[in-house]
Amino acid sequence: MFRGRTAVFADQVIGGNASLRLKNVQLADAGTYKCYIITSKGKGNANLEYKTGAFSIPEVNVDYNASSESLRCEAPRWFPQPTVVWASQVDQGANFSEVSNTSFELNSENVTMKVVSVLYNVTINNTYSCMIENNIAKATGDIRVTDSEIRRRSHLQLLNSKASLGVSSFFAISWVLLPLSPYLMLK
DSSP, X not given: OOXXXXXEOHHXXXXXXXXXXXXSOOGGGOEEEEEEEEXXXXXXXXXXXXXXXXXXXXXXXXXXXXXXXXXXXXXXXXXXXXEXXXXXXXXXXXXXXXXXXXXXXXXXXXXXXXXXXXXXXXXXXXXXXXXXXXXXXXXXXXXEEOSSOEEEEEEEEESOTTOEEEEETTTTEEEXXXXXXXXXXXX
8 A cells, every 4th residue: 555655764763753754645545643663762652644635715706697696606626525605794694505506526537526506696785705614624715796896805724723735736636634643752
């Protein structure tokens, strides 16, 4: 499973660096890793939870193809499957699940999915937010529609502040390392 993709820094273990380098990270690498070290100076252990996932910033547009006033929220890549929630600045606390339709389409690499959500019966002079979230990230696309203009804004937030973010261009996904015990030092 890891053949040819790992490296240790043997010359640095004596100084307390028991790092393991994993190259060409894959979705199948997700899981909890346990590190046990025993040297003449002592022993120790650490756990690392490695999560894989994909996320992208949604784009919200007015859907001119619909029969009524509607908004279309699209995000090209998510994994695992996220939840989608619509919110409105004017109608705070409103439940838009009855007037929205969300679909998930598997992308060509058969791993990530495209998220499309349409919100119907929107009103002018209001700001709407499309929030997409899974266990790794939360992304929000806002749109303000008035008689004279359309303004957009988007935001992406990782849900664990200790996360390290990297990108794998092969899978076109992002991955996140979440340390449970971030340091293992032997003295």
